[in-house]
Amino acid sequence: MPLDPATQKIRAFDQVGTRPLRPDGLDKVTGRARFGADATAPGMLVGRILRSPHAHARIRSIDATKAEALPGVKAVVTSKDFADRSDDLRDILVNIMARGKALYEGHTVAAVAATSASVARKALKLIKVDYEVLPHVTDVDLAMEPDAPLLHDDLITSGVEPVPTKPSNIARKIEFGHGDVDKGFAEADLVVEREFKTEATHQGYIEPHACLASVGSDGQGELWVCTQGHYMVRDVCAQLLGMDVSKLRVTASEIGGGFGGKTTVFIEPVALALSRKAGRPVKVVMTRDEVFRASGPTSSTSMRMKIGVKKDGRITALDALLKYQGGAFAGAPVDYGGMAGVACYDYPNIRVVGYDVVTNRPKQAAYRAPGAPMTAFAVESVIAEIADTLKLDPIEMRLKNAAKEGTKSAYGPTFGPVGLVETLKAAKAHPNYKVKLGKNQGRGIASGFWFNFGGQTCVSLNLNIDGTLALAVGTPDIGGSRASMCLMAAEELGIPYENVRAIIADTSSLGYNDVTDGSRVTFASGMATIHAARDAIKKLCGRAAKVWGIPEEAVVWEKGFAKPSGANAGNFEPMSLKELAANAAKTGGPIAGHYEYNAENAGPSFATHVVDVEVDPETGFTKVLRYLVCQDAGKAVHPSYVEGQFQGGAVQGIGWALNEEYIYGADGRLQNAGFLDYRIPVASDLPMIDTAIVEVPNPGHPYGVRGVGETSIVPPMAAVSNAVSHAVGIRLTESPMSPPRILKALGEQAARKAG
Amino acid sequence: MVRVKLGGTLKTWAGGQTEFDVEATNIREVLDRLGEAHPRLKPLLEKGVAVAIDGEIYRNAWFQPVTPANEIYLLPMLAGG
Amino acid sequence: MAGTHVKTTINGDSVEYVCEADETLLDVLRNRLALTGAKEGCGTGDCGACSVTVDGRLVCSCLVLGVEAEGRNVATIEGLAQGEHLHPLQRKFLEHAALQCGICTPGFLVAAKALLEKNPDPSEHEIRFWLAGNLCRCTGYDKIVRAVQDAAAEMRGGRHAA
Known part of the structure; x- marks a missing residue:
């Protein structure tokens, strides 16, 4: 149910939609902002982690006596310092500290706390781990083979009937769809079927994981950490360490990027365990090498995509097989990734079968629209090939099939008001779509979708003595969300933006908040802020009513003032927020607005991207000439940061498409665990990223806001692939389309022509 | 009676059945009735599923009303980045 | 030691x-x-x-x-800032929303200042290649490049000599 029926009309705003400076900006341009690694504490020790050099190995024993005896070493922890468990947190427990087996290269096996980094490094070398090296598997297709090395001898595939009797590396089979695909393909005039592969990528946040833990002998603990969700960190850590949740207070530092990768715990429980054992604060900061080897990358995938169409381009059926490996534990996002990846179109018949597969790689973590870009790459590549074959304009082809209000979605439910058609039209109308291309150049189009989430949210808005407001939110600000919160509070209260100051409160100051994920913050914390402001307004009107001696209902709030609702209410001078604040002590005490809820109806966001590239046939190097993102934001609260989300997601997708990949050796070790060899896009790789904000209001939000953070990474892999394919005249089906892959495809094409 | 459809793989735990008519006025009752009818579904429903009502996705909302006029879909729990 | x-x-x-x-x-x-x-x-x-x-x-x-x-x-x-006066680059980074998480921002500002000291009127191409040693994962660089261009223009205008 829309919380505010008034939003059905597009309303005018005073402040929402403007571009003020962000409240945390000054600290961030002066170096004052305190990130994960920037905190210190008296008596602080340095924590370092010992990691498995093997992709798969039984741990026969760990001998830390020499390390413990080294002067300056204050604590060593291993899996023995964490109680085993059999609940939902067991995979996390085993991932943060190997138990019995090391499941991937980089898997934590022990940790030390010492008086300096150099002592800690020496201590790690003195820990003797006796490994029995086991056969390993890192490739998704090989991991599914019946004779593949087995990671977990108790993993039985779920979702299969009858239930398998033998363990395998296939954690889950998933399936969704509707209609009859065989009938659909029989009706088709053209059927295209292709196989695709995508490599694993890393979220690549510039700030490595970092935390400062302090646990006292009274059992109380504090944790300073860069995370997307400090409440999640508190709850998970308290359980893994056997602490009462109330005894652990977690403060979210400024966070140097996350993109989904900081929605779980890695070093935090280890730092707390070290601190508890040493009786002193312990800071643990990952190196970049550790970030690559031991924190969550995405899934790599292997897919088959078959789409049938009528001559006019209307889709009759889609049939897909998706295989996602998610590292050493179940949880590859093949289900909702697959659902989102196929969500752009209206399919009379669709069947998607997917497998969630474990391999000897680090446990995958969410990465911006988890799982969707890979399936979208396959869908949008086949759609592009069909449009080429049928000589249809690629945008017209998509418009013909686009999901819109009333379309039965590929994953089941019927769509409400959504903006895919609007983004396609915006793309078509944009000057970039009309630029004439030259030799070795190609244009690619792709669309994308993400569900968007709401979730548990809680905010507090406190009125200060001078009429300014302190806004406490519980969702870490990862890309400028404090500015959006202040805008929405100011809009509701009718006061200047500068008069609201937002902070991210620690876990002891507010009720539970879900992590900053699913593009939820501007939507959910924003809606909570609006309702907290309305709660405060109600109380403010009550105070004015008391002062005037009239009923509360006879007072209205308008642009920062309490006013009598009409002539009958009485003739009183409007009372400003400032006056009400100054008199708060005499009229009943502090005034605050609160709101806590579970936000639903986030409203999905669709996007269409258009990219032009030029491929050098000599080197296989692809240059991005121009790039356009058209995306539905529902209502852009702070358009600069909405554009920033569009641009940032697009460029991450360009990196995925052209360069980024986890490269494994035959020994199961990652060969490119650094920014030199794992190459994310740099400024000189890119043009300006053009944007067009489409606004189809979300009926589930008082201002019509939709989340915008994730959808922007869904289309680029496909859009770039389509552009490269047009530039070189060969359909590319493996990502990244790095120079060696493009040269190989060009070589094969030349050989075919010659042969 | 409301009509409930199982999206995705959930049908595997319901003997392949994808549509159910249950006596329910809110999401909690939908989940309770389905769990009673299909005990193998119960642990999954308790662990968490998303429910789409007329296309709007609810991840945790026991008391969200449902009526026979609604389109009700059960989906796997979603996670994001 | x-x-x-x-x-x-x-x-x-x-x-x-x-x-x-x-x-x-x-x-x-x-x-x-x-x-x-x-x-x-x-x-x-x-x-x-x-x-x-x-x-x-x-x-x-x-x-x-x-x-x-x-x-x-x-x-x-x-x-970089002189007392309470921000350097034009710092102001332009804020005005252009050239930061999201902000972890890379100090490095970009120091690097951009070094560029403008050598070359007060860099082309977009020159800015992009000078800043190629600074990674940003949030912004896609668009707003960073614009902020540097705008700061350079302002500094050339001499309104805020730094």
Whole structure:
């Protein structure tokens, strides 16, 4: 149910939609902002982690006596310092500290706390781990083979009937769809079927994981950490360490990027365990090498995509097989990734079968629209090939099939008001779509979708003595969300933006908040802020009513003032927020607005991207000439940061498409665990990223806001692939389309022509 | 009676059945009735599923009303980045 | 390990410290001098988050040893603003929303300042190649490049000579 029926009309705003400076900006341009690694504490020790050099190995024993005896070493922890468990947190427990087996290269096996980094490094070398090296598997297709090395001898595939009797590396089979695909393909005039592969990528946040833990002998603990969700960190850590949740207070530092990768715990429980054992604060900061080897990358995938169409381009059926490996534990996002990846179109018949597969790689973590870009790459590549074959304009082809209000979605439910058609039209109308291309150049189009989430949210808005407001939110600000919160509070209260100051409160100051994920913050914390402001307004009107001696209902709030609702209410001078604040002590005490809820109806966001590239046939190097993102934001609260989300997601997708990949050796070790060899896009790789904000209001939000953070990474892999394919005249089906892959495809094409 | 459809793989735990008519006025009752009818579904429903009502996705909302006029879909729990 | 005594100048102030022989300038700045504006994103000179200048030359402080600062003139992000007056680059980064998470921002500002000192009127191409040693994962660089262009134009106009 829309919380505010008034939003059905597009309303005018005073402040929402403007571009003020962000409240945390000054600290961030002066170096004052305190990130994960920037905190210190008296008596602080340095924590370092010992990691498995093997992709798969039984741990026969760990001998830390020499390390413990080294002067300056204050604590060593291993899996023995964490109680085993059999609940939902067991995979996390085993991932943060190997138990019995090391499941991937980089898997934590022990940790030390010492008086300096150099002592800690020496201590790690003195820990003797006796490994029995086991056969390993890192490739998704090989991991599914019946004779593949087995990671977990108790993993039985779920979702299969009858239930398998033998363990395998296939954690889950998933399936969704509707209609009859065989009938659909029989009706088709053209059927295209292709196989695709995508490599694993890393979220690549510039700030490595970092935390400062302090646990006292009274059992109380504090944790300073860069995370997307400090409440999640508190709850998970308290359980893994056997602490009462109330005894652990977690403060979210400024966070140097996350993109989904900081929605779980890695070093935090280890730092707390070290601190508890040493009786002193312990800071643990990952190196970049550790970030690559031991924190969550995405899934790599292997897919088959078959789409049938009528001559006019209307889709009759889609049939897909998706295989996602998610590292050493179940949880590859093949289900909702697959659902989102196929969500752009209206399919009379669709069947998607997917497998969630474990391999000897680090446990995958969410990465911006988890799982969707890979399936979208396959869908949008086949759609592009069909449009080429049928000589249809690629945008017209998509418009013909686009999901819109009333379309039965590929994953089941019927769509409400959504903006895919609007983004396609915006793309078509944009000057970039009309630029004439030259030799070795190609244009690619792709669309994308993400569900968007709401979730548990809680905010507090406190009125200060001078009429300014302190806004406490519980969702870490990862890309400028404090500015959006202040805008929405100011809009509701009718006061200047500068008069609201937002902070991210620690876990002891507010009720539970879900992590900053699913593009939820501007939507959910924003809606909570609006309702907290309305709660405060109600109380403010009550105070004015008391002062005037009239009923509360006879007072209205308008642009920062309490006013009598009409002539009958009485003739009183409007009372400003400032006056009400100054008199708060005499009229009943502090005034605050609160709101806590579970936000639903986030409203999905669709996007269409258009990219032009030029491929050098000599080197296989692809240059991005121009790039356009058209995306539905529902209502852009702070358009600069909405554009920033569009641009940032697009460029991450360009990196995925052209360069980024986890490269494994035959020994199961990652060969490119650094920014030199794992190459994310740099400024000189890119043009300006053009944007067009489409606004189809979300009926589930008082201002019509939709989340915008994730959808922007869904289309680029496909859009770039389509552009490269047009530039070189060969359909590319493996990502990244790095120079060696493009040269190989060009070589094969030349050989075919010659042969 | 409301009509409930199982999206995705959930049908595997319901003997392949994808549509159910249950006596329910809110999401909690939908989940309770389905769990009673299909005990193998119960642990999954308790662990968490998303429910789409007329296309709007609810991840945790026991008391969200449902009526026979609604389109009700059960989906796997979603996670994001 | 015996420490080495170092005398240097940081942001115009005389500074003395003792550091270990294998300690980087970045570690000295962050851990001994509480100048945490320079960030460690990689420790291998690939990300530029630790950018500072030494005698006016742009360097990754993770690739410079603390002892190498002896007798030099080090400038960090903490010295960019003059009192309460922000450098034009700092203002333009804010106005253009050229930061999202902000972890790479100090490095970009130090690097961009070094560019504008050498070349007050850089082309977009020159800006992009000069800043290619600074990684940003949030913005896609668009707004960063625009902020640098705008700051350069303002500084050329002489309205806010810095």
